[in-house]
Amino acid sequence: MPDSELRDAERTAEHYRRLAAVDPDRHLADLGTALYNLGAVLTRHPDRFDELDAVLREDIEVRRRLGVRQDLAESLNHYAMGLGLHGRRAEAHDVVREAVVLYRELATTDRAYLPLLAAALANLGNQLAELGRRAEAVAVTRESAAIRERLPDAAAHASALADLGLALSDLGDHEEAAAKLKAAVDRYRGLPDGHSFAYWATLVGLEQELTKLGRADEARPVREEAATLYREFARDNPEFITYSTALFSKNGITVSDDGEPTRVSTDQLNDHGLRLASEGRFDEAIAVLRDVEARCRAADSKPGLAKAFHNLGLVHAWRGDPAAALAATERAVGLHRELLDRPLLADSLHSLGNRLAALARHREALAATEESVALYREIADPAGLARSVNSLGIRYCDNDRHEEALKTTEEAVALQRKLDSPTGLATALANLALRHARLDRLAEVPGLTTEAVDIVNTLDDSHPSDNLAGLAESLAWLGWYLKKHGHRRQARAATKAATVLRRG
Numbered sequence: 001m002p003d004s005e006l007r008d009a010e011r012t013a014e015h016y017r018r019l020a021a022v023d024p025d026r027h028l029a030d031l032g033t034a035l036y037n038l039g040a041v042l043t044r045h046p047d048r049f050d051e052l053d054a055v056l057r058e059d060i061e062v063r064r065r066l067g068v069r070q071d072l073a074e075s076l077n078h079y080a081m082g083l084g085l086h087g088r089r090a091e092a093h094d095v096v097r098e099a100v101v102l103y104r105e106l107a108t109t110d111r112a113y114l115p116l117l118a119a120a121l122a123n124l125g126n127q128l129a130e131l132g133r134r135a136e137a138v139a140v141t142r143e144s145a146a147i148r149e150r151l152p153d154a155a156a157h158a159s160a161l162a163d164l165g166l167a168l169s170d171l172g173d174h175e176e177a178a179a180k181l182k183a184a185v186d187r188y189r190g191l192p193d194g195h196s197f198a199y200w201a202t203l204v205g206l207e208q209e210l211t212k213l214g215r216a217d218e219a220r221p222v223r224e225e226a227a228t229l230y231r232e233f234a235r236d237n238p239e240f241i242t243y244s245t246a247l248f249s250k251n252g253i254t255v256s257d258d259g260e261p262t263r264v265s266t267d268q269l270n271d272h273g274l275r276l277a278s279e280g281r282f283d284e285a286i287a288v289l290r291d292v293e294a295r296c297r298a299a300d301s302k303p304g305l306a307k308a309f310h311n312l313g314l315v316h317a318w319r320g321d322p323a324a325a326l327a328a329t330e331r332a333v334g335l336h337r338e339l340l341d342r343p344l345l346a347d348s349l350h351s352l353g354n355r356l357a358a359l360a361r362h363r364e365a366l367a368a369t370e371e372s373v374a375l376y377r378e379i380a381d382p383a384g385l386a387r388s389v390n391s392l393g394i395r396y397c398d399n400d401r402h403e404e405a406l407k408t409t410e411e412a413v414a415l416q417r418k419l420d421s422p423t424g425l426a427t428a429l430a431n432l433a434l435r436h437a438r439l440d441r442l443a444e445v446p447g448l449t450t451e452a453v454d455i456v457n458t459l460d461d462s463h464p465s466d467n468l469a470g471l472a473e474s475l476a477w478l479g480w481y482l483k484k485h486g487h488r489r490q491a492r493a494a495t496k497a498a499t500v501l502r503r504g
Contacts, residue, residue, distance in 0.1 A: 006045065009038040013055070020062075028066060035059035036075060043082060052082060070113070073102035077120045084127050090340055093127040100124050115156065118147040122163050131340050134171045135380045141167045145180075155198075158187035162202040169209055178209040185222075200229045266292050266304050270311055282319040289315065306335035310348050313355060322358040329355045333368075343384070346375035350388045353395060362398040369395045386415035390428045393435065406435040423468070426455040430474040437481050446490045449478045453490075456497045472501035 013034040019027035036059050042052035056079040063072035080096035083089075103117035125141035128134075145160035165181035168174075185206055188199040203226040210219035273288035289312045296304035313329035316322075329352045336345040353369035356362075369392045376385040393409035396402070409432045416425040433448035453475065479495035482488075 006041050009034075009041045013038045024065075028062060032059060032062040032066060032071065032075075035062060036078070039078065039082075049082070056082060069102050070106055070116075073099045073106070073116070073120070076102070077116075077123055080123055080127065084123070084130065089127050089130045093124070093131060096120060096124045096127055114147055115151055115153065118144045118151070118156070118160065121147070122160060125163060125167055129167055129170050131342060133342060133379065134167070138164070138167045138171050138173075154187055155191055158184045158191070158202070159198055161187065162198070162205065165202075165209070166205055169205070169212075174209050174212050178206065178213060178215075181206040181209055197233065200226055200233065203229070266295055266301075266308075269295075270307060273315065274311055277315045277318055282315060285315050286312065286319075302335055302339055303341070306332050306339065306341075306344065306348075309335065310344070310351065313348075313351055317351075317355060317358070322355060326352075326355040326359060342375050342379050343381060346372050346379065346381070346384060346388070349375065350384070350391060353391055357395065357398060362395065366392075366395040366399050382415065383419055383421070386412060386419055386421075386424060386428075389415060390424070390431060393431055397435065397438065402435065402438050406432075406439060409435045422455050422459060423471070426452045426459075427471050427474075429455070430471055430478065433478055434474055437478070442485055445478065445485075446482060446487050449475070449482065449494050450490055453493045453497045456501065468501045472498045475501070 013031070016027055016031040016034045020031040035055055039052060039056045039059060042048055042055060045052075056075065059075050060072065060079060063075045066072075076095050076099035080092040080099065083092035083095060099120045100117070103113055103120050106113040107117045121140050121144035125137045125144060128137035128140060141160070141164045145157070145164045148157040148160040151157070161180050161184035165177045165179075165184060168177035168180060181202055184202045185199070188196070188202060203222055207219050207222040207226060210216075210222065269288055269292045273285045273292065276282075276285035276288060289308055292308040293305060293312070296302075296308055309328045310332035313325045313332060316325035316328060329348060332348040333345065333352050336348050349368050349372035353365045353372060356365035356368060369388060372388045373385065373392050376388050389408060390412035393405045393412055396405035396408055409428065412428040413425070413432050416428045419425070429448050429452035433445045433452065436442075436444040436448070452471075456471070456475070475494045476498035479491045479493075479498060481491075482494060483491035
């Protein structure tokens with residue numbers, strides 16, 4: 001926008017500041033309007049966010065003094081979007097939640113506020129997703145879509161369905177995500193100006209979901225249509241390329257000159273590094289992940305850097321270098337705290353607990369694992385919770401809190417029974433047998449050990465992350481314990497299973 005527009009908006013705001021200072025009853029509302037307009041202009045100047053932040057805060061304070069709820073809600077929602085775009089997601093969440101409360105109150109008596117409530121809910125859903133609170137994000141975005149479905153604005157409903165599809169994808173529900181994105185595409189196609197940027201972005205999202213689901217034949221025409229639209233937009237609006245590049249790079253996606261969306265190379269390198277480690281090629285894996293680290297530093301990508309450190313921690317641990325594993329994992333945890341990404345923070349805290357325990361720092365390990373479990377409960381990740389609760393049982397045992405260890409490991413077994421993870425269930429069962437043995441409750445040990453052994457005997461391929469060495473040690477000890485107490489058959493089976501795991 002021309003600089004003159006910004007100068008005019010600044011002069012107008014300053015003019016009404018002086019008038020409102022003298023006669024607030026007459027000019028405070030004018031000041032609020034002037035500040036809102038100045039904020040709208042500053043929004044188009046990303047390099048002046050500090051000024052925008054101050055103006056929008058002042059605008060909100062004026063709206064509070066005026067006591068007009070709809071104006072305050074509008075300013076809060078506007079401010080939250082700006083905060084979110086600049087990475088201040090926790091602040092944005094608190095601000096937009098207040099806007100949602102106000103719009104909900106207004107909409108109970110006047111349906112005209114329903115569109116604004118739906119927009120604020122969509123904003124809230126976006127902030128929740130960026131904070132890693134994905135289940136909450138889906139619930140809020142689903143409510144926004146339900147409201148918009150009842151309204152006559154078909155474009156807004158299409159947008160809400162697309163938002164819901166993306167939120168479901170973040171949660172890992174790719175089937176429903178694809179269905180919602182397909183519904184959004186269908187609605188966009190029914191609009192007179194359906195070939196919009198939002199339509200193109202929705203096509204890209206749909207293509208990504210279909211690809212994840214292995215539905216290549218359905219994904220191909222969607223990808224081709226998206227690429228055609230991209231070329232048209234790039235030809236008619238060169239600014240589109242800059243905008244789309246910035247938008248998708250935040251999510252680890254690049255768009256080729258032909259409009260083909262692809263994952264950036266750091267993601268591919270991360271996967272390659274972990275694949276090398278799973279094959280026991282640790283030196284090569286570490287070299288690849290160090291390259292990822294260097295690239296992310298050069299790009300100033302904190303999410304990428306956090307992921308690289310997390311993966312380096314895993315590989316060092318699998319290699320048997322606990323000190324290097326701890327150093328990398330601590331850096332990953334620090335970055336994930338800064339980024340406020342709760343799922344990744346939960347995962348890295350779980351790893352941190354394991355790394356600390358390997359160095360006999362058991363109190364610190366317990367604290368990290370307890371925090372991990374609490375986060376996994378909040379974000380409703382069943383697999384992560386089961387894994388972390390199992391580790392928490394071990395951490396309690398390491399700290400001589402054996403009754404708590406038993407209770408926690410019982411929960412771990414119950415959680416693992418609901419999952420399709422034979423190694424996870426076998427490990428939890430063996431740990432529960434150990435907990436009973438530690439408390440001299442012999443009666444439970446043979447059955448639990450036998451069930452664990454039966455599962456181990458069905459295992460095929462393994463991965464370093466499965467920690468089969470730990471499971472082998474558990475079964476070997478249980479074999480000794482059962483033999484000591486006269487359960488020779490179960491003892492032989494446990495010892496044999498431990499031997500097979502060690503050879504594998």
